[in-house]
Amino acid sequence: MSLQRRLLMYLLICAPLVWVGAAWVSSTRARTEVNELFDTEMIRLTLQVQATLMGLDRAKGGASAPAVSQEADLEDLAIAVWDHQGKVLLTDREGTQLPLLTDAVGFVELSLQHEPWRVYYLQSPNREWLVAAGQKIGERDELVWGLVESQLLPWLLTLPVLLLAMAWAVRRALNPMRALTQELQERSADDLQAIPSQAAPAEIQPLLLAMNGLFGRIDATLARERRFTADAAHELRTPLAVLSAQWEVLQGARTESERSQAAGKLSAGMLRMTRLVDQLLRLSRLEATDGLTRTEPLDWQHLAEQAMSDSLALAERRQIELACDWPPEPQSPPDWRGDGDLLAVLLRNLLDNAVRYAPEGSTVTLRLKPSSVRVENAGEPLPAEQLQRLGERFYRPEGQAEPGSGLGVSIAQRIAALHGLILSYHPRADGSGVVAELTSP
Numbered sequence: 001m002s003l004q005r006r007l008l009m010y011l012l013i014c015a016p017l018v019w020v021g022a023a024w025v026s027s028t029r030a031r032t033e034v035n036e037l038f039d040t041e042m043i044r045l046t047l048q049v050q051a052t053l054m055g056l057d058r059a060k061g062g063a064s065a066p067a068v069s070q071e072a073d074l075e076d077l078a079i080a081v082w083d084h085q086g087k088v089l090l091t092d093r094e095g096t097q098l099p100l101l102t103d104a105v106g107f108v109e110l111s112l113q114h115e116p117w118r119v120y121y122l123q124s125p126n127r128e129w130l131v132a133a134g135q136k137i138g139e140r141d142e143l144v145w146g147l148v149e150s151q152l153l154p155w156l157l158t159l160p161v162l163l164l165a166m167a168w169a170v171r172r173a174l175n176p177m178r179a180l181t182q183e184l185q186e187r188s189a190d191d192l193q194a195i196p197s198q199a200a201p202a203e204i205q206p207l208l209l210a211m212n213g214l215f216g217r218i219d220a221t222l223a224r225e226r227r228f229t230a231d232a233a234h235e236l237r238t239p240l241a242v243l244s245a246q247w248e249v250l251q252g253a254r255t256e257s258e259r260s261q262a263a264g265k266l267s268a269g270m271l272r273m274t275r276l277v278d279q280l281l282r283l284s285r286l287e288a289t290d291g292l293t294r295t296e297p298l299d300w301q302h303l304a305e306q307a308m309s310d311s312l313a314l315a316e317r318r319q320i321e322l323a324c325d326w327p328p329e330p331q332s333p334p335d336w337r338g339d340g341d342l343l344a345v346l347l348r349n350l351l352d353n354a355v356r357y358a359p360e361g362s363t364v365t366l367r368l369k370p371s372s373v374r375v376e377n378a379g380e381p382l383p384a385e386q387l388q389r390l391g392e393r394f395y396r397p398e399g400q401a402e403p404g405s406g407l408g409v410s411i412a413q414r415i416a417a418l419h420g421l422i423l424s425y426h427p428r429a430d431g432s433g434v435v436a437e438l439t440s441p
Helices: 003-055 137-173 175-186 205-252 256-287 300-317 340-356 384-389 408-418
Strands: 077-083 088-091 106-112 115-123 129-136 321-325 363-368 372-377 422-426 434-439
Touching: 003 077, 003 115, 003 129, 003 137, 115 137, 129 137, 137 175, 205 256, 300 321, 300 340, 300 363, 340 363, 340 372, 340 408, 340 434, 408 422
Parallel strands: 321 363
Antiparallel strands: 077 088, 077 129, 106 115, 115 129, 363 372, 372 434, 422 434
């Protein structure tokens, strides 16, 4: 069901209910006012009769009870007066129906000839007589319904107009939603521009802001995917061409020495390709991550052992000694929380780069301090231009003998950013070597 149809249904149900409730309140209020009006008149009538009786000289009065004239007689109003002996002193035609209630005072609800009456009894100060004035309740109801009907008729006539006006107003109010729907339907699949929300109604502004945020995230994701695809295609083109050439060389080798040499180059190329694909996939997963899914206290000893173990084969091949420097007691490594698996990848990448570009026979040190983690080697200090470009994907300085993909620093920087840490590169204190330092801001 559409939002417009739902709103109209609610209005078509609620408006008549509210209208009926208003009519009921109006009739109740009218009944109260009418009762107050007629009750006041009945009290005034009994007081006037009592005042008249008090001025009469009863000693000179006749034995018969005076009657009200026919011109003043009303079928819905009755009056009667009794003396202390219960003798009728004054009555009209309907007054003969009123019962004598010697102890009654004030208003009494009665049923006379199967019709409801409201009677007011007034005792004289010396209880010489009792005055009663009554009125049919039906007369009051007739007046109440006459007042209500005079209001109901305009309400009934205007209710359809009101419902039509509400239907028009709902349709008019939902025009921004229809305009938004039409705009989205007409957009192309790659159009992720933000929808202007300043002029939109306040009720749909949060929706537009959420949609714009979603568009931004989708656009960023697509940009990452396009960049990743382009970079991967660019980076994989050369290794594939080299592997193809090495395979042709292997097939065309005539001697065992040539075949052995070609097979070695092909094997090295395959290893480089495997490492490149692994780094590409890892970087892609990291770039698609907005935050850490879990954090825990870090076991630095386990992380250091795992990272150094992963780098041991490369270090042995290049005759590099791996060292780990722990802070002296009672100091301890940084009290950080994070994802241990990701930080193990970060340390492995830092150690891998340090080992690859350290002079053969030198030492690479993993140094843990109370507020930082450092990986140092004894290589040549990097020029300022290269330091600025570290972290660019697929960037590798010219003249590198060791194979690589240029993604290790990018992966390490992304993991550091996910943990809210800063990864920086600089020379050692004596100006030599290269230090990769991980610190908290």
